[in-house]
Amino acid sequence: MAALRYSGLDDTDSEDELPPCWEQRTTKDGWVYYANHTEEKTQWEHPKTGKRKRIAGDLPYGWEQETDENGQVFFVDHINKRTTYLDPRLAFTVDENPTRPTTRQRYDASTTAMEILQGRDFTGKVVVVTGANSGIGFETAKSFALHGAHVILACRNMTRANEAVSRILGEWRKAKVEAMTLDLALLRSVQHFAQAFKAKNVSLHVLVCNAAAFALPWSLTKDGLETTFQVNHLGHFFLVQLLQDVLCCSAPARVVVVSSESHRFTDINDSSGKLDFSRLSPSKSDYWAMLAYNRSKLCNILFSNELHRRLSPRGVTSNAVHPGNMMYSSIHRNWWVYTLLFTLARPFTKSMHIGLSS
Numbered sequence: 054m055a056a057l058r059y060s061g062l063d064d065t066d067s068e069d070e071l072p073p074c075w076e077q078r079t080t081k082d083g084w085v086y087y088a089n090h091t092e093e094k095t096q097w098e099h100p101k102t103g104k105r106k107r108i109a110g111d112l113p114y115g116w117e118q119e120t121d122e123n124g125q126v127f128f129v130d131h132i133n134k135r136t137t138y139l140d141p142r143l144a145f146t147v148d149e150n151p152t153r154p155t156t157r158q159r160y161d162a163s164t165t166a167m168e169i170l171q172g173r174d175f176t177g178k179v180v181v182v183t184g185a186n187s188g189i190g191f192e193t194a195k196s197f198a199l200h201g202a203h204v205i206l207a208c209r210n211m212t213r214a215n216e217a218v219s220r221i222l223g224e225w226r227k228a229k230v231e232a233m234t235l236d237l238a239l240l241r242s243v244q245h246f247a248q249a250f251k252a253k254n255v256s257l258h259v260l261v262c263n264a265a266a267f268a269l270p271w272s273l274t275k276d277g278l279e280t281t282f283q284v285n286h287l288g289h290f291f292l293v294q295l296l297q298d299v300l301c302c303s304a305p306a307r308v309v310v311v312s313s314e315s316h317r318f319t320d321i322n323d324s325s326g327k328l329d330f331s332r333l334s335p336s337k338s339d340y341w342a343m344l345a346y347n348r349s350k351l352c353n354i355l356f357s358n359e360l361h362r363r364l365s366p367r368g369v370t371s372n373a374v375h376p377g378n379m380m381y382s383s384i385h386r387n388w389w390v391y392t393l394l395f396t397l398a399r400p401f402t403k404s405m406h407i408g409l410s411s
Contacts, residue, residue, distance in 0.1 A: 075100055079140040081118070081126055081201055083108035084172035097172060106146040113141055120176055120201070166196045175202035179256050179303070181296075182206060183235060183289065184264025186213040189311065189376055193261055195221050198228040203255070207235035207246060207264075237264055237288025238274045247295035256303035257296060262289040262353075263311045271340040279334040281342070285349035290356055297364070304368025308360060312353040312373040319347035 071077060074091040085106040088095045097105050112118065115132035127138045175197055185194040185206035198204040198221050208214035214232035221230050233249060236242035250257070266284040274283050293300075293308060300306045323329040331339070332348060357373035364371065 069099065069102065072100060077143060078138070079108055079126060079143070080172055080174050081120070081176075082171060082199070085143070085146055086172070104148050106148055108140060108142045109145045109147045110142060116141055126174075166192060167199075170196055170200050173200050175200045178202045178258040180204045180259040180261065181250070181257060182261040182263055183237065183292070184208065185261075186210060186217040186232075190261070190263040191217050191220075193263060194230065195224070197259070198230045199225055201229075202259075203229040204231075205250070206230065206232045208232060209234070209236040209238075209242075209264075235264075235292075237284045237292075238280055240276050240283075240288070240291055243288055243291050244295065247292065250296065251299060256306075257299045258303050258306050259309065260293065260296065260300065260307075261309045261311070262293070263309075264289075265311065265346075265349075267346050268342045269345075270342070271337045279340070279345065281345040282334050282349050282352075285346070286352040286356065289353075293360065297369075300369045301364065301367045306369045308357070308364075308369065308371040310353045310357040310371065310373045312357070312375055313346075313350040314375045319344055319351055321348055321351060 071087070074089055076088045076090065077085060078088055078095075079085055084097070085108065086095050086097050087100055089100070099106065112128070115130060117129045117131065119127055119129055119136075121127055125138065126140075127136055128140060129136050130141075178197075178201070180194070180197045180202045182190050182194045182197075182204065184190040185204075186208045190206075194204045194206050194217070204221075206214050206217055208217075211232060211234055218230050218232050221228050233246060234242065235246040264284065266281050269281050272280045274280050276283065278287065289310065300308065321328060321332050333352070335345065354373045357371045361371035
């Protein structure tokens with residue numbers, strides 16, 4: 054109590070009553086946070102009780118939630134024709150589940166992406182996700198969009214991309230989400246995408262390099278390179294180079310490269326330990342689909358590490374991620390054998406929502 058008295062936190066009668074200079078606010082998804090106007094800081098825990106709270110129930114009839122130009126949530130009372138930054142449901146908050154761990158091991162293999170982003174507000178942030186019309190890319194784009202980010206779905210198939218946009222808007226009609234054409238198998242398309250994005254004159258806070266090809270029969274792209282290598286690695290490499298200046302100007306920013314644990318089961322060096330370029334884009338006689346995929350994922354890891362080394366001093370971080378013992382998705386659609394294996398393994402793999410959180 055002495056510490057509370059010294060800091061001025063015992064001046065109120067109720068345990069939940071806020072001390073002077075503190076204000077209670079809410080995020081888009083209903084989590085309560087506290088702003089200290091004297092110290093100009095915010096925190097999730099109540100300054101007296103240390104508890105975390107969330108809003109219970111829907112807004113009263115006639116009320117609507119909006120966001121101002123600074124990204125702060127406010128509320129419109131259409132019946133009485135007034136606006137306020139005070140959530141009318143604050144009188145009905147509930148404590149966060151007390152059994153939820155608060156130590157470093159907060160998340161585990163069953164945690165979903167929406168749980169990890171709970172309480173986060175990405176209003177004003179711009180996110181680009183490649184291959185976002187389905188699978189883990191779609192879940193990534195949706196999770197960011199539902200938390201306020203301006204999300205761009207960078208996809209080859211615009212019909213499916215626009216359908217994905219509609220699905221996200223179906224969950225939240227005010228989501229800021231759009232689709233743009235990007236075919237990683239065509240370097241000219243990558244260049245056109247970068248030019249079109251820069252023409253928007255917006256920042257780029259997060260670039261998620263997610264798109265990938267798996268179990269493809271051998272083929273060359275129009276650029277003369279093996280397709281798996283170009284789609285999974287080189288196309289993303291080129292994209293990051295073209296958008297590097299935007300990322301640096303938007304710092305703090307980050308690049309997330311979706312790789313795979315399978316990068317461990319291959320090598321791209323020859324017997325003398327030097328890089329063997331023929332392994333990156335092999336001829337038809339030397340091609341094996343699984344090996345090509347593994348090598349492309351190894352390239353992802355090496356690229357992400359080097360990118361982080363070069364750009365982190367400029368405020369841009371890069372991380373390569375493995376989504377875990379992966380979920381049932383459409384990445385295996387190119388060969389029936391892989392489809393059968395994925396189907397048999399489905400009961401033992403993660404859901405799409407959990408895989409994203411990894």
